[in-house]
Amino acid sequence: MAFVETSKRNLVRQAWLTAFVAVLFCLAATALQAAETKSLKGVALIIGQSKYEHIAALPNPANDARDVAKMLTDLGFDARNVTDRDAAKLKRDLERFVEDAEGADVAFIYYSGHGIEAGGENYLVPVDADISSLEDADAALVPISAVMDALKKTVPVTIVLLDACRTNPFPADAMVRRAPTASASPIGAGGLGPVRGAKALGNTPATDASLGTVVGFAAEPGRPALDGAAGENSPYAAALLRHLAAMKGTEFGSVMRMVTEEVYLDTKAKQRPWVNESLRRLLYFGIAPPEPTGDDGLITGERRQLLLTISDLPDPKRAQVELASLQEGVPLDALYGVLKALGTEKIPEDPTDLQKVLDAQAERLKKMMSERAALRTDDPEIKRLVASADKAIGQGAIVTARKFLDDAVGRVEQTSDVVDEAEGLVKQKRLADAAIYARRADASALVFDYKSAAGDYAKAFSLAEKWDDKLRWNYKSQEAEALNASGNATGDLDALQHSIEAYRVILNFIPNGEQNRDWAITRNNVAVVLQTIGERETETAHLEEAAQIFRDSLVVFERVKDDINWAAAQGNLGNVLLTIGERQSDPKRLNEAVTAMRAALEKRPRDKVPLDWASSQMILGIVLYALSEREPAGEHLAQAEAAYRLALEEYTREKTPVEWGMVENNLGNTLVTLGIQLNDKAKIDEAADAFRAALKVRTRETFPVAWATTRLNLGNALSGVARFDMGTDALEEAASAYGDALTVFTRQRFPKDWASAQNNLGSIYQTLGQRTRDVAMLDQSAASFRAARQVYVRRKFPLDWAASQYSLGNTLRLLGGVTDKPEYYGEAIAAFRDALREYKRETNPRQWALTQAGLGSTLHWLSMSNADPKTLLESIAARRAALEVLTIEAAPVDWANAQNGIGMSLLNLGNLQRTDKYLSDAEAAFTAALKVFTRESQPMQWAFEQNNLGDIHWNRASYGGGKAEYRKAIEFFESAKQGFTEAGYTMPIPLTDKKIDLAKKQMAKK
Structure with a gap:
C-alpha cells in the first residue's frame, strides 16, 4: 500500500x-x-x-x-x-x-x-x-x-x-x-x-x-x-x-x-x-x-472545503444557522454554503447582524427553490447546467453553482441571435433567458456579490419587461433589494439611491397611482432604504421621511386587513423613531416609538408567533430604557425590565442562545440603573449576574463585539456595587472590564463605543482617585472624559457631550480638593454650566438636577478658597433646585447627597458671617440625609453625617451653648469615629480624635 x-x-x-x-x-x-x-x-x-x-x-x-x-x-x-x-x-x-x-x-x-x-x-x-x-x-x-x-x-x-x-x-x-x-x-x-x-x-x-x-x-x-x-x-x-x-x-x-x-x-x-x-x-x-469527475467532482471539492469551514464554526453560530434553516424551511447545507462564500473572517460577530444575513439569504434560497419548477428551456446543455447548479446549492457549493450558471448564461448569449423566428417563440425564449440571468443573480447574491446580482436582475427585467407584468415587477424588485444589500454591505450611498430609483420604477407599474397593498409594500421598502441612509448621516431628514412613509403604509395595510405587514411596518416605524429619538433631547419621538412597538405586539400574538412576539418585547424594552433616561425617576425602567423578562420566557439559552444572551445583557443594563436610582444593591448584584450569564454565550472567541459590550456593561454594574463598599476591589475589577472592552472597541472601528468606554473608565478613575486621594488617578479620569469628547461633539451627540462635560466637572472638582488649587473649581464650574446648555429641566429632568447638584458642590468648595458668602448662597440655590426633581422616593442617594451639601454650605455660611442663625436649617438637612445614609446600608456616609452633626453642636457651644452642647458634640464625634472604623475608612479618624480632644478641653473650661 x-x-x-x-x-x-x-x-x-x-x-x-x-x-x-x-x-x-x-x-x-x-x-x-x-x-x-x-x-x-x-x-x-x-x-x-x-x-x-x-x-x-x-x-x-x-x-x-x-x-x-x-x-x-x-x-x-x-x-x-x-x-x-x-x-x-x-x-x-x-x-x-x-x-x-x-x-x-x-x-x-x-x-x-x-x-x-x-x-x-x-x-x-x-x-x-x-x-x-x-x-x-x-x-x-x-x-x-x-x-x-x-x-x-x-x-x-x-x-x-x-x-x-x-x-x-x-x-x-x-x-x-x-x-x-x-x-x-x-x-x-x-x-x-x-x-x-x-x-x-x-x-x-x-x-x-x-x-x-x-x-x-x-x-x-x-x-x-x-x-x-x-x-x-x-x-x-x-x-x-x-x-x-x-x-x-x-x-x-x-x-x-x-x-x-x-x-x-x-x-x-x-x-x-x-x-x-x-x-x-x-x-x-x-x-x-x-474521485468524482465533471460537475460532481466540482461539487464534491467545494463540499469538502465547506465541511472543514463548518467544523471551525463555534456552537452559538451553528445554533443560529440551524434555527434559521428550521424556521425558513431551507437546506442547512445551503445556508452554511452562504456563510462560506462570505468568508469566515467576514461573518458578522454581532448576532443581530448575522441574523440579518441569514434571513436575507434564506429568503433568496426559498425564492430559488420555489421558482425551480417554473424554469423551462429546450436547450439540453442549459438544462444540465441548471440541474447541476441546483444540486450544488443543495450541497452548499454556492461558488460552484454560480460557475454552472455563468456557463448557462454564456450559452444563452451564444444562442440569443436565433430567437426571432416567431413572436411566440421570442416570448418563450426571452422569458427563459431572463430566468437564467435571474438564476445567476440569485447565486451571486448568495455569495454576497450584490452588485453583480443587481446587474443580472436588471438584465432579466429588460428581457421580461414587455412580455410578463408579474415577472417585470419581480425582477425590478429583486434588483432594488440587491442594490440595497450592496449599499448596506459596502456603505455605497449611490447603490442605495439607485435602489430607491428602482422602487420608484415599480411604483409606476401601479395603474393610476392607486394606493393599494402593492403600493404600500413598495413604499415600505423605499422607507427601509431611506432609514439606512439616514442612520449614516448626522441630519434626520431621511429618517423623518422614512417614518412618514411607514405611517402611510400602515393606513393601507389596515384598510386591506393585512396584519402581518401592518405589524412589520409598525416595528419599522418604532425602530426609526428610536433612532431619531436617541439623537434628540426631547423624548417625544421615543414616546411615539413605544406606542408603535406596543401596537406591533397586538398583531403578533405569543401563541401564534412566539419568537416574533419575543423579539418585539425585546425591542420594546430597548425603547422603554431609552425613554427612561429622559425622566426624573426613570418611570419606564420597571416596564423595560418587565418586557425583557417576558422575552426571556420564549428566548431560552437552550432554544435561542444568541437572543437569550442579548436579552440578559439588556436586562442587566436596566437593573443597574434601577439599583443605582433606588439605592438597591440587590438589583445591581442581579445585574452583574445577568451580564455574567450573557458572557457564557457572548464569548470573545465567538462574538467579540457582543463580548466587549457586555464586559463594558459588567463594568457599569461593578461600579454600582462599589457604592456600597469603600474598598477598591470592585472598582479595579470594573476598570479591568472596561479595559477589556477597549481591546475591541477601538476608536477607528467603533468610535461611539470607544467613547462610551472612555467615559466609563473615567468614572472609575474618578472614584478611585476620590477614595485614595491620588492625583494621578484623577488626571487619568479627566483625560478619559476629554478623550470621549473627541467623538461626542455637541452638534452630533448633544446628550453624550453633556454627559462627558458633567463627568469632567466632577473630576475637576475632586482635583481642586486634592491639590488645593482653586483654579480646578473654576474649570469644573464651566464644565457643569456647559452641560446645562443641553440638560434642560423640561426634557432631561434627572440629568439637569444631577448637574445642578454637582454645580452646587463645586461652588461650595470654591467658597472655601475665596471665603465668599455669595458663592455659598449660589451653592445652596443650585442644590435646592436639584431637590425639586431629586426626591427621596425616586432618587434616595442623590437626594441625601444634596441634603448633606446644603447642610455643609449653611454651616460654612454661618462661620463666615459669625452667626448661629443657619445652624437649625443645617442640622435639619443633615438629619434628613440620615433617612437614607443609615449605619447599616451606608456606614461611611452615616459617619460623615454624625461628624457634621457634631460640628453643629460644637458651633452652638461656641456661641454660648455651654457644656451640654460640647457633650453632644463629643457624642456625635465618637459615633463618627466608630462609623469610619466600621467602614474601613481611617483617613478622617485623626481629625475626629483632635475634635474630641478640643471639645473636652473646652468643656473643662466651662
Missing part, C-alpha cells in the same frame, strides 16, 4: 474535531511531507453485525462493512471483512487481527452493529447475545479495551471507528456484570461511551513504538446514531465512503472533520460524530479510489 506519515514535533491533541488546532497541524505537515514520505503498511478488520438472533436486528451493518472494506482495500490496506459473528468467532477474529497487525504501520478497525457501555468498559455485541449475556459480559460480549491495548504495543498507529452508538438493545433497567461474581453496572444510555473510568478512551500513555490512537464514534457521547434507510448505509458509513477517498492529499484528521460535518448536515443536525485523537504524527494516505 502507500500512505504517508509526516513528523509532528511533540504535538499531542485530544479534542473535539471542531478544534482550530487541526488547521495548524495541516500547515505544519505541508512543510515536512516531501522530506519524510515513505511507504507504510496498513491492515484493517471490518466487522458488520446485522442478523442478531435474540435482540433487534439491524438492516445496514452488513452493507456498511462490505462497502467500507472495498474502500479500504482501494486505499491500499490489507483489509478483511467479517459479518454476523457470534462471541467466539468475533473474539477469534480480533485475536487473529492483533497477530496479523504486528509489524504493520497502521491498524484500522471499523465496527458496525450493536455496542454498549457499562462500568467504564465498551463492549461489542455478538449476534448470539441475549439478556443472559449481561451476567458474564467479559465472556459473552467482546470488551474492546484489551484489543486496543494489545495493538498499541506493536502497531505505531491504531484507528478504531465504531458505528455502534445505536440505542441500547437490552431492557432499559438491565445491569451488566463483568463476571458472575462481579458488581453490577447500568448500561450507558447512548450506546458506546468515550470514557473508561476517569480517563478518556485511547488516552493511556503511548509506548515508544506507538505514534498514537484515533477512536471515532458515530455520534456524540450519550447520543444514539441513526441506522439509515433499510438496504443503504448508515449516515456515518456513507460519510466515510464519500470522504475517506480524499486522503490521498488531505491529512487524516481533516478528513475525519469532513466526515463529522457530513453526518451533521446529512442528518439535519440530529447526529454529529465524535473523535478522540492522540496522534503524534500527521497521516496522509497516498492511494485512493477514483
Whole structure:
C-alpha cells in the first residue's frame, strides 16, 4: 500500500474535531511531507453485525462493512471483512487481527452493529447475545479495551471507528456484570461511551513504538446514531465512503472533520460524530479510489472545503444557522454554503447582524427553490447546467453553482441571435433567458456579490419587461433589494439611491397611482432604504421621511386587513423613531416609538408567533430604557425590565442562545440603573449576574463585539456595587472590564463605543482617585472624559457631550480638593454650566438636577478658597433646585447627597458671617440625609453625617451653648469615629480624635 506519515514535533491533541488546532497541524505537515514520505503498511478488520438472533436486528451493518472494506482495500490496506459473528468467532477474529497487525504501520478497525457501555468498559455485541449475556459480559460480549491495548504495543498507529452508538438493545433497567461474581453496572444510555473510568478512551500513555490512537464514534457521547434507510448505509458509513477517498492529499484528521460535518448536515443536525485523537504524527494516505469527475467532482471539492469551514464554526453560530434553516424551511447545507462564500473572517460577530444575513439569504434560497419548477428551456446543455447548479446549492457549493450558471448564461448569449423566428417563440425564449440571468443573480447574491446580482436582475427585467407584468415587477424588485444589500454591505450611498430609483420604477407599474397593498409594500421598502441612509448621516431628514412613509403604509395595510405587514411596518416605524429619538433631547419621538412597538405586539400574538412576539418585547424594552433616561425617576425602567423578562420566557439559552444572551445583557443594563436610582444593591448584584450569564454565550472567541459590550456593561454594574463598599476591589475589577472592552472597541472601528468606554473608565478613575486621594488617578479620569469628547461633539451627540462635560466637572472638582488649587473649581464650574446648555429641566429632568447638584458642590468648595458668602448662597440655590426633581422616593442617594451639601454650605455660611442663625436649617438637612445614609446600608456616609452633626453642636457651644452642647458634640464625634472604623475608612479618624480632644478641653473650661 502507500500512505504517508509526516513528523509532528511533540504535538499531542485530544479534542473535539471542531478544534482550530487541526488547521495548524495541516500547515505544519505541508512543510515536512516531501522530506519524510515513505511507504507504510496498513491492515484493517471490518466487522458488520446485522442478523442478531435474540435482540433487534439491524438492516445496514452488513452493507456498511462490505462497502467500507472495498474502500479500504482501494486505499491500499490489507483489509478483511467479517459479518454476523457470534462471541467466539468475533473474539477469534480480533485475536487473529492483533497477530496479523504486528509489524504493520497502521491498524484500522471499523465496527458496525450493536455496542454498549457499562462500568467504564465498551463492549461489542455478538449476534448470539441475549439478556443472559449481561451476567458474564467479559465472556459473552467482546470488551474492546484489551484489543486496543494489545495493538498499541506493536502497531505505531491504531484507528478504531465504531458505528455502534445505536440505542441500547437490552431492557432499559438491565445491569451488566463483568463476571458472575462481579458488581453490577447500568448500561450507558447512548450506546458506546468515550470514557473508561476517569480517563478518556485511547488516552493511556503511548509506548515508544506507538505514534498514537484515533477512536471515532458515530455520534456524540450519550447520543444514539441513526441506522439509515433499510438496504443503504448508515449516515456515518456513507460519510466515510464519500470522504475517506480524499486522503490521498488531505491529512487524516481533516478528513475525519469532513466526515463529522457530513453526518451533521446529512442528518439535519440530529447526529454529529465524535473523535478522540492522540496522534503524534500527521497521516496522509497516498492511494485512493477514483474521485468524482465533471460537475460532481466540482461539487464534491467545494463540499469538502465547506465541511472543514463548518467544523471551525463555534456552537452559538451553528445554533443560529440551524434555527434559521428550521424556521425558513431551507437546506442547512445551503445556508452554511452562504456563510462560506462570505468568508469566515467576514461573518458578522454581532448576532443581530448575522441574523440579518441569514434571513436575507434564506429568503433568496426559498425564492430559488420555489421558482425551480417554473424554469423551462429546450436547450439540453442549459438544462444540465441548471440541474447541476441546483444540486450544488443543495450541497452548499454556492461558488460552484454560480460557475454552472455563468456557463448557462454564456450559452444563452451564444444562442440569443436565433430567437426571432416567431413572436411566440421570442416570448418563450426571452422569458427563459431572463430566468437564467435571474438564476445567476440569485447565486451571486448568495455569495454576497450584490452588485453583480443587481446587474443580472436588471438584465432579466429588460428581457421580461414587455412580455410578463408579474415577472417585470419581480425582477425590478429583486434588483432594488440587491442594490440595497450592496449599499448596506459596502456603505455605497449611490447603490442605495439607485435602489430607491428602482422602487420608484415599480411604483409606476401601479395603474393610476392607486394606493393599494402593492403600493404600500413598495413604499415600505423605499422607507427601509431611506432609514439606512439616514442612520449614516448626522441630519434626520431621511429618517423623518422614512417614518412618514411607514405611517402611510400602515393606513393601507389596515384598510386591506393585512396584519402581518401592518405589524412589520409598525416595528419599522418604532425602530426609526428610536433612532431619531436617541439623537434628540426631547423624548417625544421615543414616546411615539413605544406606542408603535406596543401596537406591533397586538398583531403578533405569543401563541401564534412566539419568537416574533419575543423579539418585539425585546425591542420594546430597548425603547422603554431609552425613554427612561429622559425622566426624573426613570418611570419606564420597571416596564423595560418587565418586557425583557417576558422575552426571556420564549428566548431560552437552550432554544435561542444568541437572543437569550442579548436579552440578559439588556436586562442587566436596566437593573443597574434601577439599583443605582433606588439605592438597591440587590438589583445591581442581579445585574452583574445577568451580564455574567450573557458572557457564557457572548464569548470573545465567538462574538467579540457582543463580548466587549457586555464586559463594558459588567463594568457599569461593578461600579454600582462599589457604592456600597469603600474598598477598591470592585472598582479595579470594573476598570479591568472596561479595559477589556477597549481591546475591541477601538476608536477607528467603533468610535461611539470607544467613547462610551472612555467615559466609563473615567468614572472609575474618578472614584478611585476620590477614595485614595491620588492625583494621578484623577488626571487619568479627566483625560478619559476629554478623550470621549473627541467623538461626542455637541452638534452630533448633544446628550453624550453633556454627559462627558458633567463627568469632567466632577473630576475637576475632586482635583481642586486634592491639590488645593482653586483654579480646578473654576474649570469644573464651566464644565457643569456647559452641560446645562443641553440638560434642560423640561426634557432631561434627572440629568439637569444631577448637574445642578454637582454645580452646587463645586461652588461650595470654591467658597472655601475665596471665603465668599455669595458663592455659598449660589451653592445652596443650585442644590435646592436639584431637590425639586431629586426626591427621596425616586432618587434616595442623590437626594441625601444634596441634603448633606446644603447642610455643609449653611454651616460654612454661618462661620463666615459669625452667626448661629443657619445652624437649625443645617442640622435639619443633615438629619434628613440620615433617612437614607443609615449605619447599616451606608456606614461611611452615616459617619460623615454624625461628624457634621457634631460640628453643629460644637458651633452652638461656641456661641454660648455651654457644656451640654460640647457633650453632644463629643457624642456625635465618637459615633463618627466608630462609623469610619466600621467602614474601613481611617483617613478622617485623626481629625475626629483632635475634635474630641478640643471639645473636652473646652468643656473643662466651662
